[in-house]
Amino acid sequence: MRRSALAYGLLASVALTSPVMANDDVKKASADPNNWAMQSGSYNNWRYSELDQVNKSNVKDLRVAWQFSTGVLRGHEGSPIVIGDRMWLHTPFPNNVFQLDISDPVGPKIVWKYTPKQDPSVIPVMCCDTVNRGGVNIVGDTLIFGQADTTLVALDANTGKEKWKTVNGDPKKGETHTGFTLVVGDKVIMGTSGAEFGVRCHVTAYNIADGTRAWRAYSMGPDEDILVDPEKTLSLGKPVGKDSSLKTWTGDQWKIGGGSTWGYASYDPDANLFYYGTGNPSTWNPAQRAGPDGKQIDQKWSMTIFARNPDTGVAAWAYQMTPFDEWDYDGINENVLVDLKVGGEDRKVLVHFDRNGFAYTIDRLNGEVLVAQPYDEDLNWATHVDLDKDSATYGRPIVVASKSTFLNGPDVNSKYVCPAALGFKDQQPVSYSPLTGLFYVPVNNVCMDYEPFQVSYTPGQPYVGATLSMFPPEGKTNTGHFTIWDAAEGKIVHQHDEPFSVWSGVLTTAGGLAFHGTLDGYFKARDQEGGAELFKHRLPSGSIGNAFTYSQGGKQYVGIFSGVGGWAGIGLAAGLDKPTDGLGAVGNYAGLKSYTDLGGTLTVYALP
Template identity: 55%
Template sequence: NQNQLDLQQNPDFWATQLGNYQGNRYSQLDQINRDNVQDLRAQWQFSTGVLRGHEGGPLYVGDGRLYIHTPFPNKVFALDLEDEGRIVWSYEPDQDSRVIPVYCCDTVNRGLAYADGKLFLNQGDNTVIALDAESGELLWEAENGDHTEGETMTMSPLVVHDKVIVGNSGGEFGVRGHLTAYNVETGEMEWRGYSQGSDDEVLLDPETTTMLGEPIGEADLGISTWPEGEWERGGGAPWGWVTYDPELDLIYYGTGNPGTWNPEQRTIDGEPADNKWAITVFARDPNTGETKWVYQKVPFDEWDYDGVNENQLIDVEFEGEQRKGLAIIDRTGFGFLMDRESGELLVAEKFAPETNWADSYDLETGRPNVSEEFSTFRQGVDVNTTNICPTAMGAKNMQPSAYSPETGLLYAGINRICMNYEPFETEYVAGQPYVGATLTMMPAPTQEGDMEGRMGSFIAWDPVAGETVWEIDERFAVWSGALATAGDLAFYGTLEGYMKAVDIESGEELWRFKTPSGIIGNINTFQHEGKQYIGVLSGVGGWAGIGLAAGLEDPEEGLGAVSAFSALKDYTELGGILTVFALPDA
C-alpha cells in the first residue's frame, strides 16, 4: 500500500504495529538517547476504561492524534496529542459477550492498522471493520468467522496494496486456520488460504510451491498428513504477525498449533504424522494468496509450540554473501535464520539454553532432533511428562521483537519457564475447548549468576551467529513488545508494570518507570512538532496474566499459566492505561 509505505518512510510516524512492513520495530528518532534518557518523564496518561490484557500499541500517522484500541469490547479512541489525550472521537463495536469464553488466552487485541485515511480492526467476534480515521465513522464490516464454532480474532491486520490481511484464532477450539484478504475500500473478500485441507484451499501448487528450496512434489499433504478427517479441526490459526517484503512482493506469517494438544489423536496408524501445515512459515503472494514457499518448523507438534511468532525481514551477510534474511525468535526456543526469497534454512540455534524437547535442527531436512524423554507422544496418553522446556507458552510468545540495523541484533522479551504435560483423550464439540492436555508450569532451572527463580529475560540475539550477546533476567516472563532506536536504546516492559530503557550495546539499564499495571503491550515511538514521544499501553493479562485477568485460582486453570504466575498479584492489578513519555525540555 503506497500510503502505508510513504508513512513508514517518515521516521516521525509509527504507522503500523510493527513499525514497518519488515517487522523491525526500529525507529530512526534519536532525540531521546542514551545520554538523556534518565530525564524521560510521563507527560500524561489515559485510562481506557477496560480491565483485561492490553496488547499492541498506539499508532501515529502525522495528524496530531494517537489511535488506540482496547481488548474486548474493542473500543477505539482517537486522542489529541497536543491536548494531553483529549478524546477526539471514540468507537465501540456492538459485540455478543458470548465470545468472551471462546478466547483461549484472554480477550486481547494486538492493535489497529491504518491506510488511506482508514483504520482497520479485528473484533473478537470475527468482524473486520474499517473506520474513517478523521471522524470514527464505520465504513464497512466483513464477517471472517463464527465464534459459535470456536473462532475469534486477536491479531493485528496488515494492509498490503489494496488488501487488509487478517488471520483467525481458535487453535484450542479445533478451528481450521485461515489467512484472508479483504478489499481496503469495500470490505469484499479477495482470497482465503487455509492452513490445511486440499492444495486448492491452501492455495499451493505442489509443482511450484517449494519447501527448503525444492518443490513440495506431493499433492494434498494438508489432508494426507492427518488421520481421517482430523485436518478439519486442525488448528494452524495464524493469530500472530504478518510481515511484508515490498521488493519481493511476498507476505510472511506463521500458523499455530495443530488442533488438539493430545498428539496421539493426530497420529496415522499409531505413528507420528506431520499434520501439515500447522506450525509452518508461509510466504504468499499478497495479490492472489498463492504460496511461494513453506517451512514447517515443528512437524507433529507435541507441546503446543504454535509457529506464529513474527518473521523479521532483515538483510544480512551470511558466510560472506548478502542474503535477504528472515529471522525468527521462535516459540520452540530456537532462533531461526532463513533466506526469505528461497525459503532455505540457514541457522537454527537455541536462544534459551534450557530448551530440551529437541537437541538441535537438521538444516538439510529442516526437522528437529526430538528427545524421546520429552516427547509427550512417546511418553504416552495419561502420562505426565515432566520438566519439558520451554512450556506451551514458548521460550518466546507473540510479543514482537525489535531489530537494529546498526547493531545487527534482535531484541526480545523471552520466557524462562518449563512444564509438565499430560495428554488425555478428548472429543471434538464445535465451540468447546479441544485441548486434550493438562499442564503445570514452573521457572526454568538457573545457572550460576542467574537471578534465582527468574521466569523471563530480555535478550540481544545475533541471528547470523545464532548467539545471545547479552541478557537481562526478569522476575516474570517478558510479555511486551520491544523497541530499538537510533538513540542507542532498547525498550521493553515487564509484567510488574515497569517500562525500562537499556543501552542497546551493553544491555545496561539506564531508566525505568513503573506504570499502573503489567505491560503486555508494545512500546512505540513517534515525533510531533519536533518532540519525540514514547507511548505504551499497560494493562496486565494475555496468557501469562490470565489468572488476574479472568480471576482464576486453580493452578491447572488458564492452560497451566495460573500455577506459574500466581505471584503476579503481589505486584500489579488490572487496568488499561496509555502512558505517553517525552523529555521535559524537548
C-alpha cells in the first residue's frame, strides 16, 4: 500500500504564496517513502512505512550501521526527521538540534548544531523529566521546533541560523513545552504542559511566515477562550451549549484548571480537522475540585479529545473520556486516523488508547463513540463505558466505587487501582498496519495505590495533591505488554509480556514487521501477524524513543533513540537514590538500574 500524499502536510514552502501551492509542495515532498518526514510518519499517525527491504525473512541479519551520541543524559523521546540525505535530530533540555549529512553509509557528518539559550530554572517545573517528544518540523527551507521554556523557534533548515522566535508561555507559572507541534498549511500548532503546576493549558497556532499568533484555544474556560460554538460544536451528538466548560467548575477554579496538551496530534485533510487530547484537571486531589454541594462535576474540557479546524481553531466536536478525573488519567494520547468497517458499516474513525485503560474507536467526523473496551485485562477502576444513547450516563465510564479516590474520602489511600496514573499506555505511540488492519500497542502493565491530600495553589509551585505507589498487577511480576489490538471489534488479538513497561513508540513496515525499544535497553522486531520476536539487540541505554525508518542510497535503515528517562525512568534520569523519592511513583521500576543507566544515543540499523 502506498502512503497517501494527502496523509502528509509537513513539507510546505515557507515562502507561502497560497495554501494551495503549499499543499502541492507537501504532496510532492512527503509522498516519498524514503523519507521519515514527521514524528508520526504521517498526518494520520499510523507510524507505518512502505519500505520492505528489511522483512520477516532477513530481519535477523540486521546490524548496527552507525551510532550518534547527542551528548545529553536525560530521557530521549520522539525520533529524528529524515528528508533526502539530511537528518535533523533533537535532544531533551537544553533542546539541542543537529543536522546530519547521512549520505555516507559509514556514518553521519554534523552539518550544524543549534544550542538554545534557556534558563535552567525551567528544569524544576518540567513534569516527569526534561523530555521533548515533539522534535522538529521541516517546512521547505525552515525548521520549526519548541523549546522547554515554551519558545517556538524557526531556523534556516540548511544553516541552523535563526529566522524568528515567539514565546508561547511563562515557565515561572509552570508553563513548559514537552509535546507536540503540528504544521498544517501556513500554520504551526503548538501544545503546552503544566497541569501539575495549575496551568490553564491550551493549543496555539502561529503563522509560519513570521511567528505571529493566529489563534489560541484553552482547554477550559469561557466559550470565546476555548473556541467552541455553543450551537455547532458537538459532544456525543448534541450541541455543547453555552458555557459548557464554566458550568462544570466551581467558582474560578477553571483559571488553574490544567488540561495539558503534550501528546501527539493528527490531521484529516479531507475533513480539515486536527485531533488532539487534553490532560488531567488540576489538582490530583478530586475533593478540592468538587462542586459547592460536595458532589462530582465534570470539569470540562479536561480529559477530552478535541477535533478542531486548523484555520480558525474552532472545535467541531469534543468527547470527554474521564469526567471528574480522580486518577490522573490524562487524555493526551495520540489519535490514529483509519477507515474501518465497524458493526458492518464503513466508518471514518479515530482510534485512541487512553491512559484510563479503554481503547476507543470514534467516528472522527462527528465524535460518536463506536467502541470502548479495555485493552488490558487488569483494568478495575470501571466496569465499562456506557454506549447506550438513551442512557443518562451515555459515553461515561461506570466507576467502581471502591476504586474512587473521591468517594473513599480525602486522605484515604485507595488501594490497588488499575491502571496506575501512568495509564496502560502513556506518551509512547501505537502503530497501525494496513497489512493486517491491526494496532500494535506498547503497554504499561501497572497498578497503583492513590492517596489524595490537601494542597494550596502557588504560581510556579507543584499543584499535585496526591501520593502514589505503583506496582505490577496481583500475581504478576512484569510491568509491560506488547499488545496487538482489533479496533473494529474492540479486542486483544495477541499479547506478549515484557519485564518492564514498553515506553517506546512502535513502527510497522511493509516488510511485515513491528519494531520497538524496551525500557531495559533492547531494540526488537516482531512479526506483525502474531507478535513473535524475530530480532533483538542491546542498546546503549533503555529506550523511551520511537522507532523510525528511512531509505538512503537504495538501502533501508531502521533507527531508535536510547536514553532512559521520562516518567518511566525519572528515578534514573534525575539521579534519585531511592525509588520512592520525588513523586513517590517510580518504585515499580526500582530494579531498572540493574539493567541500564543513562544515555543519549541514536542507533541506526541496516542489513549487511
